[in-house]
Amino acid sequence: MAHRWTNTLRDKDVTPEAAFLNRRQLIAGAAAGVGLGLGGAPAWAEALTPNSWEDITRYNNYYEFGTDKGDPARNARILTVSPWSVTIDGLVDRPGAYDFDEIMAKMTIEERLYRFRCVEAWSMVVPWNGFELADLLDLAGVQSAAKYVAFETVLRPDEMPGVRYPVLDWPYVEGLRLDEALHPLTIMATGIYGRDIPNQNGAPLRLVVPWKYGFKSIKSVVRITLTDKEPPTSWNKANPREYGFYSNVNPEVNHPRWSQATERQIGGGLFSARVPTLMFNGYAEEVAGLYAGMDLKKNF
Ligand SMILES: Nc1nc2c(c(=O)[nH]1)N[C@H]1C(S)=C(S)[C@@H](COP(=O)(O)O)O[C@H]1N2
Numbered sequence: 001m002a003h004r005w006t007n008t009l010r011d012k013d014v015t016p017e018a019a020f021l022n023r024r025q026l027i028a029g030a031a032a033g034v035g036l037g038l039g040g041a042p043a044w045a046e047a048l049t050p051n052s053w054e055d056i057t058r059y060n061n062y063y064e065f066g067t068d069k070g071d072p073a074r075n076a077r078i079l080t081v082s083p084w085s086v087t088i089d090g091l092v093d094r095p096g097a098y099d100f101d102e103i104m105a106k107m108t109i110e111e112r113l114y115r116f117r118c119v120e121a122w123s124m125v126v127p128w129n130g131f132e133l134a135d136l137l138d139l140a141g142v143q144s145a146a147k148y149v150a151f152e153t154v155l156r157p158d159e160m161p162g163v164r165y166p167v168l169d170w171p172y173v174e175g176l177r178l179d180e181a182l183h184p185l186t187i188m189a190t191g192i193y194g195r196d197i198p199n200q201n202g203a204p205l206r207l208v209v210p211w212k213y214g215f216k217s218i219k220s221v222v223r224i225t226l227t228d229k230e231p232p233t234s235w236n237k238a239n240p241r242e243y244g245f246y247s248n249v250n251p252e253v254n255h256p257r258w259s260q261a262t263e264r265q266i267g268g269g270l271f272s273a274r275v276p277t278l279m280f281n282g283y284a285e286e287v288a289g290l291y292a293g294m295d296l297k298k299n300f
């Protein structure tokens with residue numbers, strides 16, 4: 001079933017190249033259907049151009065492997081990603097360790113072409129493969145008392161040279177409100193361009209929440225806990241004045257040390273363009289309702 005912000009393709013059916021041709025045709029069709037009125041095509045139908053495999057896999061933030069953008073690509077190859085299991089616990093009917101291969105056998109893998117906006121004010125467009133987080137949580141059976149979802153990254157000092165530095169309080173942890181976690185835009189990514197997700201991008205599975213700053217999209221997840229309390233998050237613990245729990249992309253709420261009104265698009269080389277940042281990173285139509293009545297300057 002294709003949502004209107006994506007185009008569902010089973011990556012085993014087609015080569016990445018074929019998938020991309022196909023998707024362009026679908027997007028062209030969608031935009032044509034809307035017509036070329038004054039407003040033009042809505043944001044979701046805009047023909048996003050994906051960044052190259054090289055951009056996406058060589059310019060990374062994964063501090064467990066170092067804090068330079070090139071460190072994860074250099075250092076993360078030693079991470080053991082198979083076998084892998086994700087513990088799902090807390091307020092669920094079926095807590096336990098879920099084997100990654102068994103999860104994959106049950107999930108429908110889709111392609112999602114998403115904007116990706118880092119809090120550092122750079123952005124990319126990434127063709128993820130993955131499944132909706134809601135479908136994974138269904139395996140465990142979310143109980144009605146659950147209000148939040150907490151996530152944890154694997155912590156392996158032997159394989160992660162960056163964790164000897166106290167840049168963050170390891171393991172890296174993140175969290176979402178349950179309704180954010182269950183939103184159909186929220187996915188667990190397991191691939192990029194139809195290939196297994198590289199270690200530096202968070203193999204074998206990582207969260208992707210496209211309307212939030214990139215640091216919410218926690219990598220190499222080993223634990224998901226359903227809870228009734230707002231969970232601690234790594235960047236908020238490190239600097240609560242600069243990084244809030246919500247961290248929705250918002251051009252009107254600046255970082256205390258820099259503007260969030262614009263972003264640098266990675267991949268433009270010398271002519272790398274600065275473009276306006278969009279409310280909720282361009283997904284306002286889909287997600288603004290989650291925050292109705294909230295003061296987004298307070299709940300940043
Ligand atoms: N475990 C973990 N997850 C993480 C990070 C990290 O340092 N450790 N960095 C975050 C930040 S700041 C960003 S911008 C994205 C980068 O994802 P990418 O390298 O796939 O572009 O991962 C996020 N997830």
Ligand SMILES: [Mo]
Nearest residue numbers: 118119214215
């Ligand atoms: Mo980021």
